Amino acid sequence: MKTLVVTSPVPVSPTQSQATTRDAKRAATRATSEPRLLQWFLIALAVGTMGLILVVPLFVVFSEAFSKGLELYKASIVNAEAMSAIKLTLLVAFVAVPINTVFGVAAAWAITRFQFKGKGALITLIDLPFAVSPVISGLIFVLMFGRRGIFGPFLQAHDWKIIFALPGIILATLFVTFPFVARQLIAFMESQGAEEEEAAVTLGANGFQTFWRITLPNIKWALLTGIILCNARAMGEFGAVSVVSGHVRGQTNTIPLQVEILYNEYQYTASFAVASLLTFLGLITLGIKTALEWKTARQLKEGQT
Amino acid sequence: MQISVRGVSKNFGAFRALDNVSLDIPQGQLVALLGPSGSGKTTLLRIIAGLEAPDEGRIFYGDQDVTNCSTRDRGIGFVFQHYALFGHMTIFDNIAFGLRVRKWKNEQIRPRVLELLRLIQLEGMEKRFPSQLSGGQRQRVALARALAAQPQVMLLDEPFGALDAKVRADLRRWIRSLHDEIHMTSVFVTHDQEEAFEVADFVVVMNRGKIEQMGTPDEVFARPASAFVTDFLGRVNVFHGRVQNGKAQIGELEVSVEAEHGSVEGDTFTAYIRPHEVEIDREPHGPESMQAAVSRVNRTGSTVKVALFAQDGQLPIDVELPHEREATLNLRAGDIVWVYPRQVRVFAAPTASVESSS
Numbered sequence: 001m002k003t004l005v006v007t008s009p010v011p012v013s014p015t016q017s018q019a020t021t022r023d024a025k026r027a028a029t030r031a032t033s034e035p036r037l038l039q040w041f042l043i044a045l046a047v048g049t050m051g052l053i054l055v056v057p058l059f060v061v062f063s064e065a066f067s068k069g070l071e072l073y074k075a076s077i078v079n080a081e082a083m084s085a086i087k088l089t090l091l092v093a094f095v096a097v098p099i100n101t102v103f104g105v106a107a108a109w110a111i112t113r114f115q116f117k118g119k120g121a122l123i124t125l126i127d128l129p130f131a132v133s134p135v136i137s138g139l140i141f142v143l144m145f146g147r148r149g150i151f152g153p154f155l156q157a158h159d160w161k162i163i164f165a166l167p168g169i170i171l172a173t174l175f176v177t178f179p180f181v182a183r184q185l186i187a188f189m190e191s192q193g194a195e196e197e198e199a200a201v202t203l204g205a206n207g208f209q210t211f212w213r214i215t216l217p218n219i220k221w222a223l224l225t226g227i228i229l230c231n232a233r234a235m236g237e238f239g240a241v242s243v244v245s246g247h248v249r250g251q252t253n254t255i256p257l258q259v260e261i262l263y264n265e266y267q268y269t270a271s272f273a274v275a276s277l278l279t280f281l282g283l284i285t286l287g288i289k290t291a292l293e294w295k296t297a298r299q300l301k302e303g304q305t
Numbered sequence: 306m307q308i309s310v311r312g313v314s315k316n317f318g319a320f321r322a323l324d325n326v327s328l329d330i331p332q333g334q335l336v337a338l339l340g341p342s343g344s345g346k347t348t349l350l351r352i353i354a355g356l357e358a359p360d361e362g363r364i365f366y367g368d369q370d371v372t373n374c375s376t377r378d379r380g381i382g383f384v385f386q387h388y389a390l391f392g393h394m395t396i397f398d399n400i401a402f403g404l405r406v407r408k409w410k411n412e413q414i415r416p417r418v419l420e421l422l423r424l425i426q427l428e429g430m431e432k433r434f435p436s437q438l439s440g441g442q443r444q445r446v447a448l449a450r451a452l453a454a455q456p457q458v459m460l461l462d463e464p465f466g467a468l469d470a471k472v473r474a475d476l477r478r479w480i481r482s483l484h485d486e487i488h489m490t491s492v493f494v495t496h497d498q499e500e501a502f503e504v505a506d507f508v509v510v511m512n513r514g515k516i517e518q519m520g521t522p523d524e525v526f527a528r529p530a531s532a533f534v535t536d537f538l539g540r541v542n543v544f545h546g547r548v549q550n551g552k553a554q555i556g557e558l559e560v561s562v563e564a565e566h567g568s569v570e571g572d573t574f575t576a577y578i579r580p581h582e583v584e585i586d587r588e589p590h591g592p593e594s595m596q597a598a599v600s601r602v603n604r605t606g607s608t609v610k611v612a613l614f615a616q617d618g619q620l621p622i623d624v625e626l627p628h629e630r631e632a633t634l635n636l637r638a639g640d641i642v643w644v645y646p647r648q649v650r651v652f653a654a655p656t657a658s659v660e661s662s663s
């Protein structure tokens with residue numbers, strides 16, 4: 001049998017070496033973090049607050065929705081009024097999201113790749129819908145296209161209806177969801193830089209080829225994140241749409257408006273059932289968004305190495 | 306193809322990046338634009354490429370005025386400092402990109418890309434992605450991509466800037482031999498004088514948006530045209546003073562100031578003495594030598610570096626001696642010796658450079 005003897009060149013007594021490690025540990029704790037008790041307190045505060053205002057309501061929505069059983073839940077959703085609201089919401093998102101996607105890409109491209117006068121103004125303008133209350137946004141369209149609005153007489157003369165009809169709802173949604181794609185892309189494209197696009201141009205690519213083969217593949221995850229967020233807001237918008245819709249049952253009610261009407265009529269279960277649809281959509285959005293953000297972060301990191 | 310730059314100026318807001326620059330780059334030459342950051346060298350390169358538009362002036366390729374011609378139609382190859390490879394494409398697709406957008410046929414593209422992969426010694430790597438390559442390999446791919454469509458002009462923006470020293474030296478040698486093979490008019494930007502001298506046929510030294518001097522590496526190194534160029538081209542002893550009786554006084558040394566350098570009586574001057582152009586001796590050497598004390602001798606490296614102080618420690622001087630010469634002197638710290646410069650360059654000093662280098 002062989003025994004392995006490890007000798008250190010400088011003999012160090014065990015107590016001495018232990019003391020050094022402990023000192024080092026204590027020093028590290030002191031330098032980088034707060035006392036244990038404060039740590040626990042802060043964590044508990046954060047988790048408690050989140051639970052109270054985020055998790056509990058989420059749970060309540062689903063428990064209320066299913067409180068009277070699966071049958072009533074199904075009946076609450078599969079009826080003419082609710083189905084009309086779902087269809088309208090999908091239609092509005094189907095129109096508004098692509099328009100804002102095209103706009104967002106164009107705006108981000110212009111802002112991050114060119115120098116022009118009024119660039120600062122354009123950036124501020126893109127943020128306008130975030131700054132203005134959605135109710136005001138809706139009111140703007142009523143003041144413009146309503147019966148007594150600026151274009152009211154003209155619209156009436158041609159028998160075109162915008163306010164209290166589909167075009168008004170789409171316009172208000174467009175306005176409110178306007179910044180999502182643009183903001184997402186501006187931040188991403190700024191950090192990425194224009195070198196790859198410049199390289200494509202020196203290699204003989206035209207504007208379209210550069211966009212299609214270089215820019216789009218590069219921004220796709222950030223773009224998808226923007227689209228997902230834009231879509232969530234388009235489907236969930238209440239304030240602006242409420243002002244321009246006119247609440248015509250089975251015609252101009254979107255899902256959020258339908259939820260409110262049902263709730264005001266004391267149909268709690270039905271109201272929560274419809275609301276659970278939107279909540280479910282929100283959870284899916286959140287999941288996809290997290291996955292996409294993880295992808296874009298990884299892409300940026302790879303680009304830098 | 307010859308490139309001519311005629312009276313080009315460019316401003317970025319209040320910053321004047323290029324100030325009325327004119328330059329001829331002869332056909333088939335490898336030219337270095339050398340200067341510190343902010344000297345306008347990269348802006349000039351980007352204007353030649355068409356990636357920036359000049360505020361004033363014109364760019365000619367041969368006889369053709371290309372000032373308003375888009376980058377796409379200039380037929381250039383451009384290499385970026387950080388490679389700018391397309392991360393979502395394989396190495397093959399990266400190199401083939403320029404050929405595809407120029408509508409080459411697939412049966413022509415494949416042999417051309419494989420030929421280039423051989424040239425950059427990355428055969429068999431065509432299916433990899435840029436993130437799987439090292440820095441040096443990525444820069445070679447960027448070069449192959451730029452060369453693919455047989456450009457008439459090659460433009461390189463700090464092509465070795467992001468690489469470590471060893472890879473840098475290899476790539477430098479490789480680019481030089483590549484240029485000797487294909488003789489394409491090439492311009493590269495660098496802030497490293499050693500790199501410019503080693504690789505280029507012709508060096509253009511730039512400072513503050515202007516050309517300070519141009520010439521072959523030998524010309525520029527032997528006869529720097531200005532205080533800036535002398536200062537920029539590597540280690541040098543700098544002395545300041547005032548011209549008196551037509552002479553510049555450096556410690557106990559008196560150096561006559563020639564009129565062509567623009568110095569007049571009473572003006573401040575800056576004198577430059579390169580470390581390897583100073584002799585050290587145990588004996589005085591006439592009126593052009595002065596006494597100095599050795600403070601440190603460093604014998605590592607290809608020459609012996611001696612730090613001395615003249616004038617009771619007031620005037621530091623760095624000297625480089627060949628090992629053989631130092632062996633006969635056998636210097637030690639504390640020795641009192643005599644130093645005499647073989648060459649002194651004196652320039653009337655603009656106030657700014659006195660401030661910045663003192």
